Amino acid sequence: MLQYVIAGLVLGGIYAIASAGLVITYVSSGILNFAFGALAFFVARFYYYLHVQQSWGIVPAAVVSIVLVSPAIGVFLYFALFRFLRLSSPLIKVVATLGLLVAIPAIATLIFGSQAILKAPGLAPEPVRVFVFLGVPVTMDQIIVYVCVAATVVLGASVLRYTDVGLKVRAMVDSPAKTALSGTSANAVSVGVWAVSTFFAGLAGVLAAPIIGLSAGNFTLLIAAAFAAVVAAKLRSLPIAVGVGLAMGVVTSLIQRYLPPASSWTTEIIDAVPFMFIAVFLVYNLVRGGRVSETERVGGALDLAIIPQGGSRLAGSTAGALESGSVGLIGKYAGPLALMAAAFGLPMLVQGFWVGLLAQAFAYGIIFLSFTLVTGEGGMIWLCQITFAGVGALTASQLATNHGWPVLVAIVAGGLVALPMGLIIGFLTIRLGDLYVALVTLAFGLLMENLVFTMGIFQNQGLGVNMARPGFAASDLGFAYLCLVAFVIAALFIFNLRRSTTGLALNAVRWSEPGARTLGISVVQMKIIVAGLGALVAGIGGGFLVAAQTSAQPGNFATFLGVVWLVVLVTVGVRSNVAALVAGLLFVMLPALALAYLPNWTAEILPVFFGLGAITAAKFPDGTLARGGQLFRRWLLRVANRRRPRLPGEPAAAGGVRVAAQGGTGDATPVVEEVSS
Amino acid sequence: MSTFPAPSGTPADIGEHAHDPVVPVRPVLAATGVTVRFGGLVALSDVGLEVPPGAIVGLVGPNGAGKSTLFAVLSGLLHPAAGRVDLCGEDVTHASPQLRARKGLARTFQQPELFMGLTVREHLVLADRIRFARRRLWSDMLSPRSLLASSRSENERVDALLELLNLTRVAQATVAALPLGTSRLVEIARALATRPDVVLLDEPLSGLDMRESEDVASAFRRVVDNDEHRVSLLMVEHDVATVLSLSSRIFVLDFGQLIASGTPAEIHGNTVVRSAYLGDEGSPPAAGAQVNR
Numbered sequence: 001m002l003q004y005v006i007a008g009l010v011l012g013g014i015y016a017i018a019s020a021g022l023v024i025t026y027v028s029s030g031i032l033n034f035a036f037g038a039l040a041f042f043v044a045r046f047y048y049y050l051h052v053q054q055s056w057g058i059v060p061a062a063v064v065s066i067v068l069v070s071p072a073i074g075v076f077l078y079f080a081l082f083r084f085l086r087l088s089s090p091l092i093k094v095v096a097t098l099g100l101l102v103a104i105p106a107i108a109t110l111i112f113g114s115q116a117i118l119k120a121p122g123l124a125p126e127p128v129r130v131f132v133f134l135g136v137p138v139t140m141d142q143i144i145v146y147v148c149v150a151a152t153v154v155l156g157a158s159v160l161r162y163t164d165v166g167l168k169v170r171a172m173v174d175s176p177a178k179t180a181l182s183g184t185s186a187n188a189v190s191v192g193v194w195a196v197s198t199f200f201a202g203l204a205g206v207l208a209a210p211i212i213g214l215s216a217g218n219f220t221l222l223i224a225a226a227f228a229a230v231v232a233a234k235l236r237s238l239p240i241a242v243g244v245g246l247a248m249g250v251v252t253s254l255i256q257r258y259l260p261p262a263s264s265w266t267t268e269i270i271d272a273v274p275f276m277f278i279a280v281f282l283v284y285n286l287v288r289g290g291r292v293s294e295t296e297r298v299g300g301a302l303d304l305a306i307i308p309q310g311g312s313r314l315a316g317s318t319a320g321a322l323e324s325g326s327v328g329l330i331g332k333y334a335g336p337l338a339l340m341a342a343a344f345g346l347p348m349l350v351q352g353f354w355v356g357l358l359a360q361a362f363a364y365g366i367i368f369l370s371f372t373l374v375t376g377e378g379g380m381i382w383l384c385q386i387t388f389a390g391v392g393a394l395t396a397s398q399l400a401t402n403h404g405w406p407v408l409v410a411i412v413a414g415g416l417v418a419l420p421m422g423l424i425i426g427f428l429t430i431r432l433g434d435l436y437v438a439l440v441t442l443a444f445g446l447l448m449e450n451l452v453f454t455m456g457i458f459q460n461q462g463l464g465v466n467m468a469r470p471g472f473a474a475s476d477l478g479f480a481y482l483c484l485v486a487f488v489i490a491a492l493f494i495f496n497l498r499r500s501t502t503g504l505a506l507n508a509v510r511w512s513e514p515g516a517r518t519l520g521i522s523v524v525q526m527k528i529i530v531a532g533l534g535a536l537v538a539g540i541g542g543g544f545l546v547a548a549q550t551s552a553q554p555g556n557f558a559t560f561l562g563v564v565w566l567v568v569l570v571t572v573g574v575r576s577n578v579a580a581l582v583a584g585l586l587f588v589m590l591p592a593l594a595l596a597y598l599p600n601w602t603a604e605i606l607p608v609f610f611g612l613g614a615i616t617a618a619k620f621p622d623g624t625l626a627r628g629g630q631l632f633r634r635w636l637l638r639v640a641n642r643r644r645p646r647l648p649g650e651p652a653a654a655g656g657v658r659v660a661a662q663g664g665t666g667d668a669t670p671v672v673e674e675v676s677s
Numbered sequence: 678m679s680t681f682p683a684p685s686g687t688p689a690d691i692g693e694h695a696h697d698p699v700v701p702v703r704p705v706l707a708a709t710g711v712t713v714r715f716g717g718l719v720a721l722s723d724v725g726l727e728v729p730p731g732a733i734v735g736l737v738g739p740n741g742a743g744k745s746t747l748f749a750v751l752s753g754l755l756h757p758a759a760g761r762v763d764l765c766g767e768d769v770t771h772a773s774p775q776l777r778a779r780k781g782l783a784r785t786f787q788q789p790e791l792f793m794g795l796t797v798r799e800h801l802v803l804a805d806r807i808r809f810a811r812r813r814l815w816s817d818m819l820s821p822r823s824l825l826a827s828s829r830s831e832n833e834r835v836d837a838l839l840e841l842l843n844l845t846r847v848a849q850a851t852v853a854a855l856p857l858g859t860s861r862l863v864e865i866a867r868a869l870a871t872r873p874d875v876v877l878l879d880e881p882l883s884g885l886d887m888r889e890s891e892d893v894a895s896a897f898r899r900v901v902d903n904d905e906h907r908v909s910l911l912m913v914e915h916d917v918a919t920v921l922s923l924s925s926r927i928f929v930l931d932f933g934q935l936i937a938s939g940t941p942a943e944i945h946g947n948t949v950v951r952s953a954y955l956g957d958e959g960s961p962p963a964a965g966a967q968v969n970r
Contacts, residue, residue: 493818500817501810504803508792515790515864518752520778520807520871 003136004253010142012249013149014208014222015274019229019241020152021200026235028172028193031082031093032435034563035100037223039198040205041216042108043070047206048120048214049112062123062206070202071195078194081615083187086176090434094381095570095617101560102567103611105216109604117214123206145207152200153242160238169193220560224446225274227439232281235435248277264454272450275443282440286431335629336578340488343581347480355476357588359548362483364584367541368569369490369577370534375566376575377498378530379510381438384425384445385538386562388418390554391448392539394458397465397552407470411543415536422535426528445559453554464553467546483544490537491577497533506530564610571613573623582625703766705730705874705909706751706782711760713746713933720746721757724935726928728875731907733897735920735941738930739954744913747930748879751911752784753777765874778807783868784877789860791852797863798848801835802827804870809834835870841903842866842896858889862896869900869908878912882919894919917954921945929953 018036026032033039043065050061077100085093122128124140131138160166168189171179180186205219212218228248233241252273259266347358367389374382392414399410425444429437452458458465468474473482497503508516509526517523546552568587573579594602613624620627704727713721721743728734738744749755751762753774762770769777792800810831816822827835839845842862847855852863861881868876881897882890897910914920920927921941929937929944931953937944944950 496821497818500822501803501806502817504795504799504806507794508803511792511794512790514754514786515792517774518754518778518784518790519804519867520775522775 001254001257002134004257005250006133006136006138006142008250008253009149009246010145010249011211011252012246013145014204014211015226015229015249016149016242016245017152017200017207018204018223018226019233019245020156020238021197021204022223022226022230023233023236023238023241024169024193024200025197026230028169029082029086029190031085031097032230032235032438033197034094034097035104036197036201036226037220038101038104038216039070039073039201040208040223041214041219042073042104042205043198043202044120044205044209044219045108045112045117045214047202048117048209051121058121058123058125066199066202066206070198074194074196074198074201075191077198078191082194083190084619086186089621090438091375091379091381092617092621094435094438095567096615098563098567099571099611099614099617101220101611102564102614103608106604106607106611108216110601110608114604120209120214122210141207141210148203148207149242149246156238165189165192217560221271221446224442227442228274228277228281231278231436231439234285244277248274251277268450268454272447275447275450278439278443282432282436335632336576339578339582343484343585344481347477347484352476354592355480356548357592358585359476359480359483360545361584361588362480362487362581363541363545363548364565364587365487365541365581366483366490366544366584367538368565368580368583369487369494370538370541371566371569371574372577372580373494373537374530374534375570377494377503377506377510378527378534380429380527380530381434382425382441382531382534383438383563383566384441384448384559385534386557386559386565387445387448388422388535388538389542389545389562390453390557391418391421391542393467393542393546393552393557394453394465394554395539396543397467397546398457400468401466407468407547411540411547414543415539418535418539418542419532422538423528423532425535426531430524430527442559445562449554449557449559453557458552458554464551467550467552469547469550479548483548486540486544487581490540491580494577502526502529564607567614568610570617571610571624573625575622576626579623579625702729704728704763705765706911707763708747708751709761709763711747711750711757711762713743713750713755714758719933721750721933723760724930724933725760726911726935726938728909728911729926730874730909731901732925733901733910733912733923735924735927736911736913736930737915737917737920737927737944738936741932742930742953743933744930745879746933748784748877748913752782752877778871778873781872781874782877783871783873783875785861785864785868785879785881787880787883789857789864791860791863791867793851793853796849796851797844797855797866798835798839800852800863800867801838801870802831804867805831805834808871838866838870841869841899843892856889858885858892861885861889861893865893865896865900869906872906873908875909875911878910878914880914881912882914882916890916890919894923897923 018040022033022036046069047061047065050056050065051058054061056064081096081100085096088096122141123144129140131140131143158166160170168179168184169192171182171184172186172189176186179189204223208219208222212222225248226245229241229245232244252270255273256266256270259269343362347355350358367385370385370388371382374380374385392411394414395417396407396410396414399405399413400407405413425441429440432440469479470482473479498506505516505521506526506529508519508521509523513523516526542557545556549556565587569580569583572583572586590606591603594606616624622630706728707726709725711721711724712719724743724747726734726736726747736744736747746755750757750760753769753772753776756771760770761768764777764780764782767780769780769782772780792803795803810828836845839848842865844859844862844866847859852860855863865876865878865881878897881893885893897912900908901910912920912924921944924941927939927941927944928935929947929950936953937947937950939947
């Protein structure tokens with residue numbers, strides 16, 4: 001028993017350090033850093049580079065990587081990105097950190113190379129000494145973890161409780177606005193907090209490397225597990241986060257004791273434990289409080305007053321809303337129609353391998369439309385759309401291949417299987433704040449990935465399950481057009497919904513829940529509708545995707561790959577149907593084009609571009625496609641005005657409302673002047 | 678006396694726009710014995726009020742008196758520990774906000790809760806359809822009706838409201854572009870588009886300059902004077918002079934208790950009310966005013 005507790009405290013210690021880092025950045029800046037695992041990986045990889053590849057000693061390598069470089073990265077990220085996000089909506093904040101989550105491992109690969117490192121040294125000298133404590137062997141690496149956790153707890157608590165810096169941080173937690181008004185620089189406090197947080201990320205990364213190896217995916221999963229402790233702490237309590245982190249490690253280790261070591265289920269259940277913790281904590285808090293929201297107990301009236309209206313649900317910008325209201329029908333629809341026409345022409349212009357890729361790109365477009373529904377229309381941060389796509393894909397392949405169903409019927413059935421899952425998740429998360437919804441959907445995706453997608457019936461000994469295409473569209477060209485037609489049908493369906501009363505009501509809920517509720521709109525109904533439809537579309541898209549790939553591989557529906565999908569779509573535009581198609585094309589075609597026509601390393605740059613593209617969502621929440629459209633329309637308008645002779649005494653604009661200033665982040669309240677007609 | 682100024686004109690002029698009912702009629706909104714506790718704190722204690730049809734009723738009181746809590750109870754955002762709320766004679770104490778909205782209650786917010794992605798007209802269209810054209814989700818999703826123009830009757834109702842509140846010229850503007858005073862009018866228009874029996878107005882003049890306040894106040898008069906639809910307004914407002922000039926009846930809260938109710942003239946002369954606002958112990962209340970303390 002003691003052996004399991006001691007072993008569990010190592011993993012728990014790493015959870016504790018990670019959750020401490022996550023909590024302090026959240027309470028001081030309102031940002032839940034989904035890129036924490038990626039940062040931990042980067043620093044651990046840098047430590048490995050110095051210590052192993054450059055033969056530096058442990059101490060200088062650790063000092064440079066953990067004490068100097070980690071905080072420097074935090075300071076850089078604060079000044080380059082996070083200071084602009086303070087008043088942004090949760091969606092923008094989450095997407096920005098997800099962008100980093102995608103970009104940082106790719107940057108690490110570009111700098112350090114892509115070699116797989118299964119065994120990495122920790123902070124203990126090698127060979128690692130082993131001590132015996134109460135009859136239990138304890139390694140030097142484990143002792144270092146215990147010391148680091150103890151130091152984190154004692155130093156962290158002392159600094160927060162007894163120092164002037166701690167007082168300022170606690171004041172910021174209570175009310176950033178009042179703290180700033182009392183003369184404390186919010187920037188200075190935030191810089192310090194980000195430096196400390198990334199120091200924790202680096203420390204957790206170097207401590208975890210001997211246990212999980214140097215794989216970005218493993219690091220992200222480890223830190224995702226630490227989110228359970230953060231949820232238990234309701235995002236804000238440092239002692240609870242550290243305590244639950246430690247407890248989670250011990251419980252995970254103890255559960256291991258009672259599971260059969262030879263069973264394949266053991267690893268899957270162990271991996272799923274933290275996500276079960278998330279579910280338990282949320283259910284407990286919901287039963288106790290009726291609602292769990294990150295906005296509870298945050299700031300005072302002044303802080304609330306400076307948060308832009310609709311900020312909690314913002315999926316798009318007021319600037320975009322203003323502009324979309326001021327352009328005519330041609331201005332609004334000419335661009336999308338031209339892009340759709342180009343998409344229909346593309347399969348005829350290319351041949352062979354590229355046509356097959358286009359079919360996949362169009363299928364991705366259908367899946368991406370589910371994000372358009374859930375995040376774009378519903379304003380909800382769901383990180384498990386890929387899971388619904390996977391459910392649809394695996395169901396369709398089973399029905400078509402093993403039960404002889406017609407392919408199209410099997411694909412629709414796959415969507416219908418995903419639909420109730422979406423409805424259930426939507427119903428369960430209805431009383432949760434945005435960040436909790438993101439965490440729950442992430443946990444759900446990881447649970448499904450670990451417990452369901454790994455089942456033998458889907459894995460088929462690593463080969464996956466074959467998926468046929470309908471007989472009338474068996475060729476790549478025929479199936480590409482079938483996917484495109486399916487995309488158009490789904491897009492028209494969303495377009496129609498958006499313009500309908502239900503669409504107006506969805507828009508209303510996204511901008512103001514209290515306003516919508518007192519108007520007689522059922523917020524619950526609206527959210528559940530969107531959740532169900534999103535799951536249905538993702539499931540059907542998943543079916544088309546595996547038919548395009550001719551095989552259903554569960555590994556293609558890993559939860560964190562879904563994060564990349566979201567990042568790509570947000571970069572292009574999460575509120576536009578056509579943007580979903582363009583995102584599908586970019587996601588599939590750019591890497592293939594890079595591999596075919598450019599040096600291999602350029603393929604590694606693409607995730608960096610996509611990641612950094614998502615970060616630009618802070619500046620242009622409507623996405624690059626909409627931004628490009630806006631710039632193009634303005635250019636057309638300027639050209640048209642220049643050519644048209646102005647009548648004597650005619651004002652610059654013909655009438656209506658002219659936007660005089662727009663918020664740079666899209667969150668600021670714009671100022672308008674009314675122009676007399 | 679800026680906190681509690683004397684209204685302009687004689688007591689007889691006060692509330693001249695009010696529709697003071699001569700014959701007792703059933704109130705459109707009534708709260709009886711409402712009590713709300715937050716832990717050990719009693720935010721409202723046995724509070725009652727009535728809003729007659731087609732009238733402007735004021736609800737005033739110093740900061741912390743419990744006005745916002747009472748508004749939350751009336752609109753269904755908060756459930757009372759004891760007491761009852763009736764809407765058009767029907768008990769709605771435990772009804773959700775959206776159910777109350779469907780039964781004829783609308784409200785505005787101190788910070789306008791508008792839908793930034795919609796135009797002014799779309800706000801009214803949405804509210805109008807919630808009242809007149811409730812469609813099933815499936816028909817909304819599958820029928821291409823949304824691609825067609827709106828119905829003539831819907832357009833007429835929306836246009837009439839836009840005109841009533843002087844919003845026609847900004848009808849196609851996205852609300853994110855509007856100044857605060859116009860935003861408040863949009864919120865009121867949106868509330869009226871649901872054809873409510875009573876609208877709760879939460880500090881509708883807060884943050885407005887003098888001209889904007891006058892515009893909004895005159896809009897209230899036009900709304901209750903509108904013969905097409907008889908609607909009542911219950912208004913929480915710190916600008917006591919405006920409340921006195923607009924309302925036919927006023928309720929005064931202090932420390933969670935109803936300390937007085939009556940006509941504007943009665944409230945103006947009420948020493949208990951003056952004491953609550955200014956802290957001076959005064960003479961006996963004016964004749965006619967009910968004193969509940």
